[in-house]
Amino acid sequence: MNPEQARYQAELLDCAPWPAAVLDADGCILHLNGALALHLGVPPDSALGQPLATYLDEEQRPRLLEMIRCASENEPATSMDIRTHRAVDGRERRLRLLCRPSRTPGEFLVHGRDVTEDLRRHLRREQILERMSDALDAAMTGLWEVDLGNGEVRLDSRASTLLGLATAPRSMTIGDWRELVHPDDEDQATAVFTGDDARERSISVEVRARHRDGRWLWISLSGRIVDADADDRARRLAGTLRDVTGRRSAQDEARRLGRRLELATRAAGIGAFEMTLANRKLQWDERMFSLFDLPSRGNQPLQIRWRDRLVDEDRERVLQDLRHVLRTGESAEITYRIALSDQAIRWIRASVTCSLDAAGRRESLLGVCLDVTREKEDAANLRRLALTDPLTGLHNRRAFAEALERAHQRRTRAPSALLCLDVDHFKRINDTWGHPAGDVVLIEIATRLRATARSSDLIARIGGEEFAILMDDTTASTAHAVAQRIADAIRSTPVAHQPPLQITASMGLVETHPDDVDADAPLRRVDRALYTSKQNGRDRIVIGDEGEARVEH
Template sequence: MSRLPALIGYWDCDLRNVLANDAYVDYFGFTPQQARGRHMREVIGETVYALNLPYIQGALSGEEQLFERTLIDRHGVTRYTQASYLPDIVDGEVRGFYVQVTDVSARVEAERARDEAIRLFEISMANAPFGKVVMTTSARILQINPALCTMLGYDAKDLLGRDFRELIHPEDRPFADIDLRRLQDRSVQQVSSERRYLRCDGTTMWMQRNAVLVPGAYGGEDVVVAQFQDATARRHAEAELARLALTDPLTGLLNRHAFTEHVDQSRDAHPDAPAGVVFIDLDGFKCVNDTHGHAAGDMVLVHAANVLRTRVEGRHSAYRMGGDEFVVLCLDTSAEEVEALAEAIRYSLTGTYPIQAGRVVLSASVGWTRGATDDIDALLRTADADMYRQKPKLRRKGDRDAVAPPEDGPYRG
């Protein structure tokens, strides 16, 4: 009995010690011989005795007692113990009770560490400035923090238990499913992405997501812990910067860089498909700048761009190349359609332009060509040369009435 790590003893009805093992030395400083015959109060101390008295009385009344007690042993070490008082009943009479006290400090410390980890996790979830969610590997939401609820516009009670994939934009769900399968089969431990999500009001937002697999964390099952940061503002800013990089700031038309990019995209998608190019120049524009100032010239360019928008739609796109030069790119269009579009544009851009000082009358010189896109500079030069060949013809015709007007509305090819 003395070899047992637990404290073992027997106390009679007068609370005198009858039996004690060597563990009493470590706990209370009494050897078994010293403890024998002594009152329990003297052995375990007045404070512990007062705390244990209700359990002592319960044992003497014939009821088994089980409780936990914190003790400070003779070395000053705090021990967390579990005590058991077992009544000794003979012929229906309680003769005394057996005592067993087991040191459960390791278990208590582990439980406290666990509880502290849970508390810190809950604090982190509740106060994190970014969104956090814990879900099963089938995407069922187990926990979701206030920050993510705020971003998505939901109350937590409306999301708990739901499939998180329902919150992902439908076009992005297939990619999210791929990430989830990779976590499910443990081919990866962590995934990152930036995707669109649906708010409660139906609007779309962008979020940066990092997710990690935590094996066996939920009743032995794997869980996924993910954190989210709102990337909507940055995405919109990037989109605006990309738009500005391809847009002429004065007229709002696409610029020369956009023209080159779109030709390259068309050639990559359809290498053998020809493209039509319409080159436009405003005759007399320099005179407007010289006579009325650059502000008037800007008004003329903006008006010309607005006219082009009404004439160029569908498979075609308009660009300001610089100064008073504009280009229209025509895809999937015959030579006859390109020529008809060029004539419609010439007619639409020849006429009266409003400026601050009144109005000015300008004509448009328009040239066109159609050919392979492997040398777009050659196409531009050919269209430009054709435009200059049109200038003497237009001067001989004299005014816009020399050309029959096309039907109203945008030219769609």
């Protein structure tokens, strides 16, 4: 090639959008176009005279020289894929290089194509196929195909293994398939593989097939027409084959368990009901009549308005919950009260759901009911015990804190008054006469507080010898009169003991404020008022706290 031709070739390479270079027999770069230089991450001029192998991974370098040798000996063109790491975007790319002799002796033209995306697509396809294969393995699902032209049934290795035929793909005739199927399912199974069940282009049946070891398996066959002629007649069918023996066995077991459950619910006193949505007819079992204290009507539709048994406060909530179940199809648990014939209250817990017809439409409302009156009473007793001081029978600190929180929530509507009192010199009583005497004093204080405070006031023992009274909708001035009566009642009569014990109490009194930041704010203020009462000689009432405090005897 003369210089003019060489220059022309170089210009063509520079204009080419694909990566290209001219190499000598040793693989050194004689010319490098911009596209390949961009992939290698080097300026074209700085690479001249450098071996192209310099820019390749070490394991790829022998392959480049082998490719040049093949081109020099006029062997069929070969190619190689190379990785480039120095591209301007910093991401690894894959180039497929092809080498052929140039018109100039001893020179070779290398040109390439970016196959990064091709390889990625191929890898994705391989990954998808691998995941599909793993999914089929995990689901114990095989593939089948039927050629209706020659009647050949082909099973892949999974389907063959499921039936115990082989561990490799298996071909058989439709007649062979018929011999595997249970006699009662033969017509249905054969119709699938002859296309008779594929008129709607989809297939879904469950049949029994004999395993090689003699067992009967329930097999689910799903598929569709994958090839049809010009008249839309099926020529080839394909689909999946899955062993559903476990599910069918579970369904049989569920039916048996259902019968057992019916016996168990009857023994446990659980009532069941069903309301057909089309005609709103309500069916009760015998236990439901007993739960609702109504005369039995056998299996006849219920004619009474059962809702009349509902306690007034619960009726609308229960009906709303039932309407929500009917509207959404969601299951619900509803707890409510009913009034019996003797006006006694019974707690009922109902679990309600909707049943669906074959088309997935809500067909009926199903439910079971259980008498939970004892459970509710036990829970109420436990809560009462959790909120009661065991010595005095008054509310305890937890109950008082809950009441104080409720007062805090409504503080902007009306003030509440908070009175705290502490038995004076109580430690001296314990130290001198013992803790039993101290308990007598605390019990007597509780008795006098109940007798003196108003019926609407909440009285609590919140500490060892500390008591508190929360007076809702009460100002401090009104509460002061109550506090004065309490102080008089405590000091007026000695506590019965040998000898009798004369006792007094120090008191703090505050109002709740609209700007209290939390429920404990008035409690902190009344503690300060109580402290002031003690500091000023005990047996007195301090109204307010700090600079606002007013001492009353």
